[in-house]
Every structure is written in structure tokens, then in C-alpha cells.
Amino acid sequence: MSALQRAIAQNARQAEEVNNSAQRLLQRQKEEKARRVEEDNNTWQRARWEAARRAMADGTFKTPEIRIPVIITPDGPVSSAKDLQQLAGMDSMPETLEATLIRDHWISTERPVTICYVNYGERARLEEKANIEYDPSGKFMVRFGEQKRYTMVVLSLKEGVTLPGPSEIGINGEGRGNGVVDE
Structure with missing residues (x-):
């Protein structure tokens, strides 16, 4: 193997190591971000559940109306x-x-x-x-x-x-027959 071939092979190995190192760093960053997001979500959920438990304990909890x-x-x-x-x-x-x-x-x-x-x-x-x-x-x-x-x-x-038409509704929104005469 010539010196040039050895240098090319060594450069290829170094480039592969750098690429692998960058991929590992990127993967660690993704994992860390996912962990932080999960932690934030858990913190928010825990705080919400704790607030609901306190509201139930003091009788002020109201079921949310969807x-x-x-x-x-x-x-x-x-x-x-x-x-x-x-x-x-x-x-x-x-x-x-x-x-x-x-x-x-x-x-x-x-x-x-x-x-x-x-x-x-x-x-x-x-x-x-x-x-x-x-x-x-x-x-x-x-x-x-x-x-x-x-x-x-x-x-x-x-x-x-059917919905009542305008002629079937009295002045106060009441149906006819209530003694109200529409003009």
C-alpha cells in the first residue's frame, strides 16, 4: 500500500469517526431534549392534578364543562x-x-x-x-x-x-295562543 493510499484510508477513518461522533452528539441532544420535554409535561400535569386535589378537598372543584x-x-x-x-x-x-x-x-x-x-x-x-x-x-x-x-x-x-316560523312566534318569543296579538 502506498503512502498516498494509507493517507486516504486514514482520512476516511477520521471522517467516519467525526461523523459517528457528530451523530452520537446529535442523538444525545435529542434524548436530552425529549427528557426535558417529558419532565416539563410531568411537572405541568403534577401541578394541575395537585391543584385539582386541593380544590376537591376545599369543596371548590367544578367539573369542567366541555x-x-x-x-x-x-x-x-x-x-x-x-x-x-x-x-x-x-x-x-x-x-x-x-x-x-x-x-x-x-x-x-x-x-x-x-x-x-x-x-x-x-x-x-x-x-x-x-x-x-x-x-x-x-x-x-x-x-x-x-x-x-x-x-x-x-x-x-x-x-x-320543524322550527317555528316568524309568524308562529309572539313578541316575547312565546308561541301563539298566549293572548298576545302580533301587529
């Missing part, structure tokens, strides 16, 4: 918060919020929409009266502020379900 956004479509079966209130059997009219639809049938979009929130009980009542589409894999997603949420869409009312 709320699901529903898109209100002016030309759809649920065209207003009042329609949603009636279908979902809500005690009061839900607050409407302006949001941006960012995913529609898994296709990215940027379109303004109006949403209202329902809880699980209201969602169940809504599902009894309407055909809804809700896909937690993200078929429909809205953004408001910094939050992104999966959302429900009411496709149609089920057979036999």
Missing part, C-alpha cells in the same frame, strides 16, 4: 342562535361568536363564520332533532383568537322536526 362549537349558517337549517336554542333545548339563547372556518371537508380555507357553543347534553338533544356532521379528525375546524377547534355543522332537520 363545549362544542356549532356553525350557524344563514341559509342552512340552523340560521340563528334562536334556532339552535330551540333545537338543542337550551335555557337561554347562546352567545354568537365570529370565527374563521379554516378547514371545510379537510380542505384549507379562510372564510368568516358565526359559531355558538353547545355542551354535551345540548349536543345530544340536537342530534335527536337534526342530522349533524361532526368529525373529531378535523373535517371542520374553526379558529377564533388563538384557538383552533373542531366544529359541528347541522346538515338538516330530521323528519317531522
